[in-house]
Amino acid sequence: MSLHDDxxxxxKGYEDQPELRQVYLDHLAAHPDGMWKACGAxxxxxSALVVDPARGRVLLTLxxxxxxxxxxGGHCEPGDGTVAGAALREATEESxxxxxxxLPGGPVRLDxxxxxxxxxxxxxxxxxxxxxxxxxxxxxxxxxDLRWFGYEEVAAVADASVVRLAEAARAAL
Numbered sequence: 001m002s003l004h005d006d007x008x009x010x011x012k013g014y015e016d017q018p019e020l021r022q023v024y025l026d027h028l029a030a031h032p033d034g035m036w037k038a039c040g041a042x043x044x045x046x047s048a049l050v051v052d053p054a055r056g057r058v059l060l061t062l063x064x065x066x067x068x069x070x071x072x073g074g075h076c077e078p079g080d081g082t083v084a085g086a087a088l089r090e091a092t093e094e095s096x097x098x099x100x101x102x103l104p105g106g107p108v109r110l111d112x113x114x115x116x117x118x119x120x121x122x123x124x125x126x127x128x129x130x131x132x133x134x135x136x137x138x139x140x141x142x143x144x145d146l147r148w149f150g151y152e153e154v155a156a157v158a159d160a161s162v163v164r165l166a167e168a169a170r171a172a173l
Contacts, residue, residue: 004028004035006082007044010106010125020110024123034123037075042121046086047073048102048129049165050095052148053173058166059137060158061094062145069149069158071165073124074142083107083125091129095146096138103128108168111161128169 001009011024024044033039049071050059060069072094073087080086084102091100109126137146149157154166 003076003080003082003086004032007035007125010083014107014110017110020112023112024110024125027121027123035076040120042123043075044083045073045075045122045124046080046083046090046127047071047124048087048091048100048127049108049162049169050091050097050100050129050131051103051169051173052131052135054133055148057148057150058154058169059095059097059131059146059148060154060162061140061143062147064142064144067144069147070162071126072129073126084127087125087127088129091127094140094142095129095131096140097131097135099132099135100129103130103172105172108172109165111165113161126165126168128172 008028011021014021028034031039031041035044063070072091074090076086088102107125107127111124113122115122139146151166151170155163
């Protein structure tokens with residue numbers, strides 16, 4: 001099964017945000033290359049909010065290019081077999097934490113946001129990655145900083161999309 005096919009199956013199984021989910025499905029139907037950064041009309045991305053349920057906190061990265069506190073995530077790569085696998089790979093690479101596990105049940109949110117030319121849209125499929133109890137984060141090349149935030153602190157540092165993802169995480173755990 002291709003990554004494109006996996007994305008379609010994941011989205012068809014996702015029951016929330018029906019209008020946005022349909023935008024994603026329509027995009028993939030119209031763009032066979034809609035999983036890849038090279039698709040000028042936009043492309044799917046995969047991200048994961050790293051959570052520490054025992055301590056009631058989330059790990060955010062201060063993104064080097066954007067200068068914003070965000071969840072871990074990014075573009076799908078040819079070696080990715082599934083969207084969930086891409087999200088877990090990105091979370092592991094960007095957090096430096098080994099032993100992350102995705103919360104079962106698929107994505108917790110979708111977030112579509114404009115990006116600068118030459119592309120137009122990121123259609124992000126968002127998961128939750130649970131950190132092991134002894135997790136130690138390490139800053140990657142893509143990040144200026146990594147920091148744990150309590151759920152109640154996220155709104156003071158992050159944009160509305162990250163706040164919505166943190167709220168979804170809190171509700172799911």
